[in-house]
Amino acid sequence: MGPLPSELAYIPFVSVENMMRLVHHFGIEAVLAEMTDAVEADYRRWEQFEKTPRLASHSRDGVIELMPTSDAEAFSFKYVNGHPSNAAKGYQTVAAFGLLARVDTGYPLMLTEMTLLTALRTAATSAMVARYLAPAGAKVMAMIGNGAQAEFQALAMKAVVGIAAVRLFDIDPKASEKVARNLRDSGLHVTICANSQEAIEGAQIITTCTADKAYATILTDNMVGAGIHINAIGGDCPGKTELHKDILRRAETFVEFEPQTRIEGEIQQMDADYSVTEFWRVLKGEAPGRRDARQITLFDSVGFATEDFSALRYVYSKLQGTDFFQNIDILADPDDPRDLFGMLQRAA
Ligand code: NAD
Secondary structure, three states, X not given: OOOOOOOOOOXXXXXXXXXXXXXXXXXXXXXXXXXXXXXXXXXXXXHHOEOOOOEEEEOOOOEEEEEEEEOOOEEEEEEEEEOXXXXXXXXXXXXXXXXXXXXXXXXXXXXEEOHHHHHHHHHXXXXXXXXXXXXXXXXXXXXXOOOOOHHXXXXXXXXXXXXXXXXXXXXXHHHHHHHHHHOOOOOOEEEEOOOHHHHOOOOOEEEEOOOOOOEEEEEOHHHOOOOEEEEEOOOXXXXXXXXXXXXXXXXXXXXXXXXXXXXXXXXXXXXXXXXXXXXXXXXXXXXXXXXXXXXXXXXXXXXXXHHHXXXXXXXXXXXXXXXXXXXXXXXXXXXXXXXXXXXXXXXX
16 A cells, blocks of 8 residues: 555645646556456445445535545545536536545545546446446447547447447537547547437447436437447436436446435436346346346446545556656644644744
């Protein structure tokens, strides 16, 4: 876990610039693939984590959330917002930072930007689930909602699941053009489509990643055929969904942490007895994943704290031997731990 902060008076801070350097150094697809494995490894030891639905502060325009978790060794939290109206103001819909700390001393280990890291970990989580639930040999993905998360989602599905083609749709054609431009050299075959219906033609994986603080209907039941995996990540807040209820009635639905997803996910539209499977149970062999080629599987993703924990620990492990961080003086460190006031006095 690295040296105790008392041996190291400063803790590493990973700025946005350094996060970008880190990703480029290791390569984005390698980072996405390794992060997928890191997220999965922690899902496989699900019972070791302290879990709670995130703390959400709602306002007219959006939500600000704190997402904590810990195992016996480390604690993490993320501060993240979700403001669909931000785009019109020239701001990010989702922006975040996070902290990793030791459980034994409570001392912080690393502070980092998490706007990029959230996009990476959300894509890694989508890919982790799709590699177990998507129909065998899935090659085509529809990507509905072509905002900040979109390229990360497509590249993780390529790196982890073997997707070769992406079909794009966004109500704003400029967003789709941006994704097509950014993925030009990715090796993915990219097609811009005129509507959702056209985008999902021939796709085995449908990712919905739109942002609107509303009960939206990005997909209706008659659009979705058999043998599809839906990766619904945009509906992640009370009052914000993307799928018509009837799709949920036909699908086998998998979630991260059920108590949080009941509040925030697509399933907020359903009665409390609507059956869902927490995905960790599939990994542990306690519940079936995809049962047959014609089934519709749905990952009702809202984003869960253990995914941030995995991403933070992954980044922390990658810092060793690099200069992708600055040391910050965030922890008062008097020579005599009880003489905090003396330290202040001497600084006069
Ligand atoms: P963004 O604002 O950058 O992009 C959203 C895109 O959706 C925009 O390009 C917009 O034009 C498009 N859109 C809106 N309504 C649409 C519609 N009806 N049909 C097609 N396109 C439509 O946002 P982002 O950062 O890409 O995030 C997208 C959503 O994903 C947000 O709701 C966010 O809260 C959510 N999210 C979820 C997770 C998770 O873990 N599940 C993680 C990150 C973000």
